[in-house]
Amino acid sequence: MDSYSVLYSSSHRTGLLSGFQRLRSERRMCDVVLEAGGVSFPCHRALLASSSEYFWALFGETTAERLAASISLPALKAQGLDAILDFLYSGWLSISPSTISAVLEAARYLQVETAVAICERFMIDSLSGENCCCYANLAERHALSNALEAANQTIAMEMGALLQARKNDLLDLNVQSLMAVLDADEIPGVKEVRLIELALDWLDDNGPLPLLKSNLLLSRLRFGLVCAPDLTKLDHRAMSTPLIRSQLTRAAEYHRMGSAQPIRQNRQSTLRASPNRVLLVGGGSGAHWPEQQLLAFDPGSKKFSSLSSCVPLRLRNHCVCSVGGFLFVIGGEEVKEGDAEGKKSVTTSTSNQVWRYDPRFDRWERVESMLERRAQFSCCVAEEVIFAIGGRHTRPDADTHTSVASVEFYDMTTGAWRKGATMPRPLYGHASAELDNGIYVSGGLPGNRGTIHGSNHGDNHDENRESSREVLYWDLKSRVWEKRASMSIARFSHRLATAHGYIYALLGMYEPFCDIERYDSRSDHWTRLRPLLIGSFNYGMVTTPCGNLLVFGGRRWSDGQEVIVRSVLEYDTKKDHWREICQLPRPLTGTECTLLPLPD
Known part of the structure; x- marks a missing residue:
């Protein structure tokens, strides 16, 4: 038997897609028209079916649509469908903050999972205080777990600015994200009483919630971080349930513990701050x-x-x-x-x-x-x-x-x-x-x-x-x-x-x-x-x-004199290695140190 070789051409695949894209742009050999938002998109059945699980099922042997000349997709916006079709024909996906919702909607609906993953990556990479609430809702709606987690973390870290300038975005937040944020161990620069006010305002705007869900939301608040006089001022119908009243009672008892407070810590009295300061x-x-x-x-x-x-x-x-x-x-x-x-x-x-x-x-x-x-x-x-x-x-x-x-x-x-x-x-x-x-x-x-x-x-x-x-x-x-x-x-x-x-x-x-x-x-x-x-x-x-x-x-000795230094040194105990990592604001001697969670 003669020996033979199998060789691969990476340019052939690119050329194949380019050929289909040229045929589409010239509207040649198109055998189906997709319609969305009043806009028509001539396409090729074979390419659509080979690129999308949705179209593979739609053009199956027993479906009515397999021979239809035109198919309407009323659930999609023209902008989103256009972007996904460009992706199927070229491998390039065009996304911007203003189009991400429509593009993701089309990618999910048409089951183009590669495009969904690209949309999720785009959301994670472009998260900011301005879009984190919107992206959290988008990620929750489309079950994008990684983007949802990243958006929730951004909301927690940006909470101070959001409460001041974009509170309506917080009031429009989905309940799963709000619960995740109120579960966060670090929310810089925000007093707990403001988080309580946010939760109660959210309930007023989005309620009434079922009792179980309302309790799940409010139980994530840390009432032990509210001073005793302010605890007595908390009055809302959602806080009258036995579960929340018991948490308020425990918080009041915590404030009366005196010297025993440090050894009676629980989650409700633990600061939302980095423990590594x-x-x-x-x-x-x-x-x-x-x-x-x-x-x-x-x-x-x-x-x-x-x-x-x-x-x-x-x-x-x-x-x-x-x-x-x-x-x-x-x-x-x-x-x-x-x-x-x-x-x-x-x-x-x-x-x-x-x-x-x-x-x-x-x-x-x-x-x-x-x-x-x-x-x-x-x-x-x-x-x-x-x-x-x-x-x-x-x-x-x-x-x-x-x-x-x-x-x-x-x-x-x-x-x-x-x-x-x-x-x-x-x-x-x-x-x-x-x-x-x-x-x-x-x-x-x-x-x-x-x-x-x-x-x-x-x-x-x-x-x-x-x-x-x-x-x-x-x-x-x-x-x-x-x-x-x-x-x-x-x-x-x-x-x-x-x-x-x-x-x-x-x-x-x-x-x-x-x-x-x-x-x-x-x-x-x-x-x-x-x-x-x-x-x-x-x-x-x-x-x-x-x-x-x-x-x-x-202090150290230098030329026979004591010198007070500003250096901050780090010793790596595993590598047995010293290095200077930064400088103190001023020379300092005689200080004592400990790790302590501190509010920003």
Whole structure:
């Protein structure tokens, strides 16, 4: 048998379509005329049947239309049919915002699925605040799931502008889209009470809805984000159902929970905001005069913004953490400016105060103070409990310091601080992190030599005392302190961070502060990692949801002098790689950081 080859010509297919298009334009060999909107379109049956499931069925062997000279399509507009026929004859689909509805209608009706997919892609790519509501309705009507999801997301992100300039578009929105938007976890710049007003106005314009659908719509609102006085003003017939009344009652109860609010969070009291914003609390452009600023950092856009609220006190060597969407600012050294005998003076005193910030209502509240005054201590959150560990305080009657070995934790159910298991010895300048249902404490300066149980002994600060390499572990179940493998470097005023099941020890004040190491709790072993080329200390740090570490500002040595820096560094824990991602608005040292959802 002779061998043979099969060769393909890509130009033949193009030429075939071009030939049909030429015949159509010259109205030659056309054997059927399609009519829509009073306009006639001469066509070729064979091409239509081979390109569309609708025409394949229409021109079947048993249909009356198979031999008809003219076929009327009253459901279609001439503009839409013309575009689809051009597509079938040429492969090119002409779409614009003004024609997309007619073109999509024709593509769906004639079952030209390739054209439907092109229309959906066009809608997704051209979404904006001006057309998102219209496209959402179009996508819902034609069951375009991807375009519908994209349009709903755009509506949520553009809601503030839509409420201000295009509210009628929102009132014309289909109910499925409105429910999806009210389900969104992020609706920037819009207070919940305005979303409630929108939902009620929509019901007035589109109702009455069946009770089940009305409840489904209103149950997506977050009544816990409305302040208690405004809750009592909500009055609408659609809100009188048992389901919605019960949600209003739970919201009112939430506002009365006081200290327990952070651990009683639910969807209805959770802010519609990105959970990945970094809040920078305190610090300043000078080491000895902290500011009361609050800076927010968006890791996505790499941009900073200032909050209108300020920390109630000027603090340094304090701690911050977040629980249930609330910010806690704990202890530290309060710095005050005085005026003694006509001369300006600055006084410093160690604080045991605890302040709670609620970003939902931009409100600060002083909660129960710690049992002891603490600065240069560490705090961490484990199982929704805040632990304050070690530290030291300045005696008010003398320029001496008392180091503490005590541990206390904040019971949010009762709003009180309670004593925990005391560390083996007083410690300050240490760091702590939560992992494996326990708390790790590393480094720092010991308050005295030897082991002390159950008591705190005063000591004067000795700058020459050596930092510790020791690592302690406190099991939250057994509540006892145990030793773990020591770090390879003694560290003071450093940071611990948990990421991907490991603990990272970063930088510090006295040791070679470029060096970094990682702890594996399974093997109880520390591994040295790639050091930073130029180290820093007194910086702020936070672990991002993806496991990378962000380092904000701090101080470093340059030509024998301390320099306060503006750099924001990112450490990729998987790649063991550092890079600078942006700059702070101004030099900053002594700031404390935490992740906190914040309204725009």
